[in-house]
Amino acid sequence: MIGIPAAVDVAALKDTTLLNMGIFALFVAVTMVIVFRASRNNKTAADYYAAGRSFTGSQNGTAIAGDYLSAASFLGITGAIAINGYDGFMYSIGFLVAWLVALLLVAELLRNTGKFTMADVLSFRLKQRPVRIAAAISTLAVCFFYLLAQMAGAGSLISLLLGISDWGGQALVIVVVGALMIMYVLIGGMKGTTWVQIIKAMLLIAGAAVMTLWVLAIYGFNLSNLLGAAVDTANNPAVLNPGLQYGKSDTSKLDFMSLGLALVLGTAALPHVLMRFYTVPTAKEARKSVVWSIWLIGIFYLFTLVLGYGAAALVGADTIKSAPGGVNSAAPLLAFHLGGPLLLGFISAVAFATILAVVAGLTITAAASFAHDIYANVIAKGKADAGTEVKVARRTVVVIGILAILGGIFANGQNVAFLVALAFAVAASANLPTIVYSLFWRKFTTQGAVWSMYGGLAAAILLIVFSPVVSGAKTSMIPGANFAFFPLSNPGIVSIPLAFFLGWLGTTLDRRREDSAKQAEMEVRSLTGIGAEKAVDH
Amino acid sequence: MGNEAHTPDAAASVDFEQVQSTGQFQELRKRHRSFVFPMAVAFLLWYFAYVLLADYAVGFMSTKVWGNINIGLILGLLQFVSTFAITGWYVSYSNRRLDPIAAEIRNEIEGHEFDKHGNRVSGVEK
Numbered sequence: 010m011i012g013i014p015a016a017v018d019v020a021a022l023k024d025t026t027l028l029n030m031g032i033f034a035l036f037v038a039v040t041m042v043i044v045f046r047a048s049r050n051n052k053t054a055a056d057y058y059a060a061g062r063s064f065t066g067s068q069n070g071t072a073i074a075g076d077y078l079s080a081a082s083f084l085g086i087t088g089a090i091a092i093n094g095y096d097g098f099m100y101s102i103g104f105l106v107a108w109l110v111a112l113l114l115v116a117e118l119l120r121n122t123g124k125f126t127m128a129d130v131l132s133f134r135l136k137q138r139p140v141r142i143a144a145a146i147s148t149l150a151v152c153f154f155y156l157l158a159q160m161a162g163a164g165s166l167i168s169l170l171l172g173i174s175d176w177g178g179q180a181l182v183i184v185v186v187g188a189l190m191i192m193y194v195l196i197g198g199m200k201g202t203t204w205v206q207i208i209k210a211m212l213l214i215a216g217a218a219v220m221t222l223w224v225l226a227i228y229g230f231n232l233s234n235l236l237g238a239a240v241d242t243a244n245n246p247a248v249l250n251p252g253l254q255y256g257k258s259d260t261s262k263l264d265f266m267s268l269g270l271a272l273v274l275g276t277a278a279l280p281h282v283l284m285r286f287y288t289v290p291t292a293k294e295a296r297k298s299v300v301w302s303i304w305l306i307g308i309f310y311l312f313t314l315v316l317g318y319g320a321a322a323l324v325g326a327d328t329i330k331s332a333p334g335g336v337n338s339a340a341p342l343l344a345f346h347l348g349g350p351l352l353l354g355f356i357s358a359v360a361f362a363t364i365l366a367v368v369a370g371l372t373i374t375a376a377a378s379f380a381h382d383i384y385a386n387v388i389a390k391g392k393a394d395a396g397t398e399v400k401v402a403r404r405t406v407v408v409i410g411i412l413a414i415l416g417g418i419f420a421n422g423q424n425v426a427f428l429v430a431l432a433f434a435v436a437a438s439a440n441l442p443t444i445v446y447s448l449f450w451r452k453f454t455t456q457g458a459v460w461s462m463y464g465g466l467a468a469a470i471l472l473i474v475f476s477p478v479v480s481g482a483k484t485s486m487i488p489g490a491n492f493a494f495f496p497l498s499n500p501g502i503v504s505i506p507l508a509f510f511l512g513w514l515g516t517t518l519d520r521r522r523e524d525s526a527k528q529a530e531m532e533v534r535s536l537t538g539i540g541a542e543k544a545v546d547h
Numbered sequence: 548m549g550n551e552a553h554t555p556d557a558a559a560s561v562d563f564e565q566v567q568s569t570g571q572f573q574e575l576r577k578r579h580r581s582f583v584f585p586m587a588v589a590f591l592l593w594y595f596a597y598v599l600l601a602d603y604a605v606g607f608m609s610t611k612v613w614g615n616i617n618i619g620l621i622l623g624l625l626q627f628v629s630t631f632a633i634t635g636w637y638v639s640y641s642n643r644r645l646d647p648i649a650a651e652i653r654n655e656i657e658g659h660e661f662d663k664h665g666n667r668v669s670g671v672e673k
Contacts, residue, residue, distance in 0.1 A: 102626045106594045113583040233614030250609035251601035262602045269598040303634050530563035537649045
C-alpha cells in the first residue's frame with residue numbers, strides 16, 4: 010500500500026508497525042557498531058566525559074543541534090503550530106534567539122575555564138565545596154525535568170506508531186528504549202553519544218527538509234497559499250495571528266511573557282548543552298560549534314513552520330488531537346499523509362532515535378556531574394583517581410537510566426514542548442545568574458552563588474508545584490486536587506529575576522572577600538585560553 | 548582542597564594579577580565587553596519587543612501585508628534574520644579584534660614560561 014492516501018486513516022497506521030520497527034532496528038544496529046568503534050579509545054576521564062576533546066567545531070555543532078532538536082522541537086513545535094498556529098511558532102523563535110546568549114556570553118569563556126562540568130566554571134574562584142554541590146544539584150534537577158519531557162514524548166510516539174495503546178505495552182517499550190540508551194552511554198561514553206547525535210541530527214534535518222519541500226511543492230512554493238489552506242482546514246483565520254493559545258486572558262498573556270523569558274535565558278544554562286563545549290579542543294572551535302548549531306537549528310525551525318501549517322492544512326487539527334499521542338502526533342501524521350508508510354517509518358525511526366540520543370546526552374551529563382562534582386570533589390575530596398571516578402560515573406548512568414525509565418512510564422502523555430519549557434525555566438533560574446555573575450562580576454562571592462542557585466532552583470520548582478500544571482485545572486497532573494495559588498504555568502518571570510536579585514544580595518551582604526588572584530586567573534584564562542585543557546592524543 | 552578545575556599546566560605559575568593589569572589584557576577585555584554587552588542588550592530588547600507585540604498588539608500583528616502573510620509572521624522571520632546576522636557579525640569581530648590579541652598574550656606567557664623541553668625558564672616579562 011505505497012502511495013499517497015487521500016486522507017489520514019489513523020487505524021491504518023497499525024499496519025505499518027512492522028516497517029517502523031524494522032527501520033528503527035536498522036538505526037540501532039548501525040549506531041551500535043559506531044559506538045563500539047568509538048569506545049576503543051575510552052581510557053581517561055577526559056575520554057569518557059569529553060570525548061578526548063577531539064571533535065571539530067562543525068562536528069560538535071551538529072551534535073549540539075542534535076541535542077537541542079529533541080522530540081520537543083520536532084514533535085512538540087510542529088504539533089503546537091498545527092493546533093495553535095502562530096503561538097506555536099513563537100516557541101521556536103525563543104529557542105533560537107536564546108543561542109545568542111550562549112554564543113556571546115558563555116560558550117568560549119566556559120570552554121577556556123572548565124574541564125568537564127558546569128560546576129568546574131562556577132566553583133573556579135569561589136569556595137569549592139558549597140558551590141560544586143549547589144551546581145551539581147541544579148544540574149541533576151534540570152536533567153531530570155528534561156528527561157521526563159523526552160520520555161513523555163517516547164510514550165506518545167509509541168502509542169501512535171506501534172499501535173500499542175495499553176499502558177503495560179507502552180511501559181515495556183519505554184523499558185526497551187531506556188535499556189538501549191544505557192548501553193550507548195556505558196559503552197560509548199561521550200564519544201559514542203556524540204556520534205549518535207551527529208547521525209541523528211543529519212537524518213532529522215534531512216527528513217524535515219524533504220517533508221518541507223514536499224509540502225511547499227503541493228502549494229506551488231507559495232507560503233501564502235499554504236497559510237490560506239491552513240485557515241481553510243481549520244475554518245479559523247486566527248491560526249495566522251498571535252494569541253490563539255496565550256491571548257485568552259491577562260493571566261495567559263503574562264504566562265506567555267514568562268515562557269518567553271525562560272526560553273531565551275534557559276538555553277545557555279542547560280548543563281547538557283554546556284558540557285558539549287568541552288568536547289572540542291579550543292575556544293575557537295567552541296565558537297564554531299555554536300555558529301554551526303545556530304544555522305542548523307534556525308533552518309530546522311523554519312522547516313517546522315512549514316510542517317506545522319502543512320499538518321494543519323493537510324491533516325487538520327481535529328484529526329491530530331484525536332489521534333493517539335495527541336498534539337505530538339502532528340509530524341508523523343503529516344509524514345504518513347505525504348509519503349505513506351515508508352516516510353512515516355523513516356520519520357518515526359528518526360523521532361525514536363532523537364529521543365534515544367537526547368536521553369543519552371542528558372544521562373551522561375547527569376552522571377558526569379554526580380561522579381566528577383559530588384563524588385570526586387566532595388566525597389573523595391579530590392583524592393579519587395580518574396579510573397574510580399569513571400567507574401562511579403558508569404554506575405550513575407545505570408541508576409539514572411532506571412529513573413528515566415520509571416519517570417517516562419509515569420509522565421507518559423504530557424505535552425512535550427511544554428515540559429521542556431519547564432526545564433528551561435529551572436535552568437535559567439538556578440544556573441544562568443551564577444554563570445553570568447561568575448564570568449563578568451569581579452566582586453561576586455560564594456554566598457551570592459549559593460543563594461542564587463538554591464533560591465532560583467527552589468523558587469522555580471515550588472512555583473511549578475503550586476501552579477495549574479500540577480493541580481487545579483482539567484489538564485493538570487493531579488486534576489482532582491487544587492493547591493494552585495500561583496496562576497502562571499511557567500515560573501520564569503518570577504524565579505529568574507529573583508535568582509539574579511539573590512545573587513546580588515548574597516554578594517553584597519557577604520563579609521568574606523573572594524581570592525582576587527583566583528579572580529584574575531579566571532578572567533585571564535577565560536578571555537585568552539591560557540592553560541585550557543587540550544585535546545587528548547592517542 | 549585545591550582547585551580541581553584544571554590540571555597543572557604551563558600556566559600554573561603565572562602571576563595572573565600581573566597579566567590582568569597589563570594594558571594589553573585591559574584592551575582585550577574592553578574590546579570583548581564593548582561588543583558583547585551592547586549586542587546582548589540589543590537583541591534581548593528586540594526579542595522582548597517582539598514578544599510584547601505578539602502578546603498585547605494582536606491587531607497590529609495580524610495586519611495582512613501580502614496575501615496571507617501578516618506583520619507578525621514578517622517580524623518573526625526577521626528574528627531569524629537578526630539572529631543569523633548577529634552570529635556572523637560576532638564571528639567576524641572575534642576573528643579581527645579579539646583572537647589576535649588573545650593569541651599574543653597567550654604566546655607571551657606560555658612562550659616565556661617554558662623552553663621547548665618544558666623546563667621553566669623565567670617569569671612573565673613585560
